[in-house]
Amino acid sequence: MSGKARVRGAALLAVAAVVLAGCGDSGSDGGGENAASGALEGRGPIKFATGKDTSGNMQKLVDEWNGEHPDEKVEIVELPEAADEQRNQMIQNAQAQSKEFTILNLDVVWTAEFAANRWVMQLPEDQFDLENFLEPAVNTGKYRDNLYAVPVYSDGGLLYYRKDLLDAAGVTAPPKTWAELKDACAKVKATPANAGLGCYAGQFDKYEGLTVNFSEAVQSAGGSILDESGKPTVNTQEAKDGLNFLVDGVKTKEIPDAAITYKEEDGRRAFQDGQLIFHRQWPYQYAQANATDGSSKVAGKFQVAPLPGKDGPGVSTLGGHNFAISAFADNKATALDFIKFFTSEEAQKSNLLATSQAPTRASLYDDPDMIKQFPYLTTLKESILNAVPRPQAVKYGDVTAAMQEAAYSAMTGEASTDDALAELQTKLESLTAQ
Known part of the structure; x- marks a missing residue:
């Protein structure tokens, strides 16, 4: 990845801090303690609100904790699959000042919103060895230079591709550009047996995944x-080129019609079923697509590469999840200790082995045993270190909704690329005005 991408990512983080500092909010007290919550005290049972545990390893780690802490047991509360719906339930819980959720599994981009509204606790940095975590991941847990969430999973977008099909078609390397991706697809689909395959898919339904994919297209x-x-800056030629990559893909059917409804799991199932040549996806797909229990038709047939871009390698959107403590819950001391347990190197290694999700501890990316089992780790680390965060804003819900509306309306033909971006520019100017 280029130095330009790294500078842009760092700059956006710095800009976000400036923007947030200028956003008036009745729940923000200038960056000190959470007035609504008090100290991190109290021990006893807690509830952990999270998205679906697709691997079962989260429950395995919880069971391990519960066996060692019979008076401080953790109960997993599974929220809906879609990130938007998870966020809505957590916000409703916070606005009601409910004690139902103790630990919140937050998308990395929600930190500012939850911290500014004092829905989550400020956490003691000196109780976490943050110097051993990936720096971009740590930054996602901070608001106004204070720690409000601890990075548990990081994420960078990767290009999954059917190496067996590319090899058979004489394509010797994964595509680095969009043009190369289209050319590779055409060569694979030239044979009757592969003519019905979808070329490329990502997360294109009208939800948070589309914000990610749209951002990546523009950045790339x-x-x-x-x-x-x-x-x-979405009224630029570069933004237009990025959105047109998605729009043209739908028009030419290189992006299958069904993909306009794909969330992460929809695309994963399609790729595992052998319906796609290329798939933009997070690291967690690797373990499931490589399963040898008969659930995947592509086990051993695919590999992973960096995302392609317009003129060279693309730029991922920074993803991941952080654990935060609800400001309204009881037994916060137990919650703090559970987060320490779950973010330990041993727990993260266990999770990597079970799920192939991206860890936040840097050492695991350089572990020879892990690299042998997960050869994509070097590519993933580079993706994360050079990734660009989504706009971090207290009004993030409005920002991401505007981005989704623009991308979806253009991809479905409801609006031209120019009109969609012009409207988005106006909305974002209003939402980020200081």
Whole structure:
């Protein structure tokens, strides 16, 4: 990845801090303690609100904790599969000042919103060895330079591809550009047996995944959602080129019609069923797609590469999840200790082995045994270190909704690319105005 991408990512983080500092919010007290919550005290049973545990390893780790802490047991509360719906339930819980959820499994981009509204606790940095975590992941857990969430899973977008099909078609390397991706698809689909395969899919339904994929397309064309001063920049040629990559893919059927409804799990199932040549997806897909229990038709047939871009390698959106403590819950001391347990190197290694999700501890990316089992780790680490965060804003719900509306309306033909981006530019200017 280029130094430009790294600078842009760091700049956007800095800009986000400036933008947030200028956002008036009745729940923000200037960055000190959570006035609504008090100290991290109290021990006893707690509830952990999270998305679906697709691997079962989360429950395995919880069971391990519960066996050692019979008076401080953790209960998993599974929320809906879609990130937007998870966020809505957590916000409703917080607005009601409910004690139902103790630990929240937050998407990395929600930290600012939850911290600014004092829905989560400020955490003691000195009780976590943050220097051993990936720096971009740590930054996602901070608001106004204070720690409000601890990075548990990181994420970078990867290109999964059917190496067996590319090899058979004479394509010797994964594509680095969008043009190369289209050319590789055409060669694979030239044979009757593969003519019905989908070329490329990502997360294109109208939800948070589309914000991610749209951002990546713009970034991979050399553009940005916000510039270095925090001003919206989606009225540029680069942004248009990025959105047109998605729009044209739908028009030419290189992106299958069904993919416009795909969330992560929909696309994973399609790829595992052998319906796709290329798939933009998070690392967690690796373990499930490589399963040898008969659930995957592509086990041993695919590999992973960096995302392609307009003129060279693309730029991932930074993903991942952090654990935070609800400001309204009881037994916060237990919650703090459970987060320490879950973010330990041993627990993260266990999770990597079971799920192939991206760890946040840097050492695991350089572990020879892990690299042997998960050869994509080097590519993934580079993806994460050079990834660009989504716009971090207290009004993030409005920002991401505007981005989804623009991308979806263009991809479904309801609006031209120019009109969709012009409207998005206006909305973002309003939402980020200081």
